[in-house]
Amino acid sequence: MEYSIYQAKARLSEIIRMVKARRRVIISERGVPVAEIIPYTNDQSEKFADRIERLVKSGSILSKKEPFQFKTLIDHPGAVEGFLKRDRD
Secondary structure (H helix, E strand, C coil): CEEEHHHHHHCHHHHHHHHHCCCCEEEEECCEEEEEECCCCCCCCCCHHHHHHHHHHHCCCCCCCCCCCCCCCCCCCCHHHHHHHHHHC
């Protein structure tokens, strides 16, 4: 089931009942899914390594094998001074 943020705020009790019934609920913003509410499990039998692997696969955390990628900034001489000058005006 999918709800907009507005609907989710208005129907939180309904959503909680659905999740308690083991159903997943998607929350969207302007039609784009942004969150998923899933039933809580307190499965202590899951090994730590398995939990990490599951979180990596879901995209919740980054793997050590896949370091964070970033683009180097291009140096523009005088850019900071120009920005600060415009910001003061």
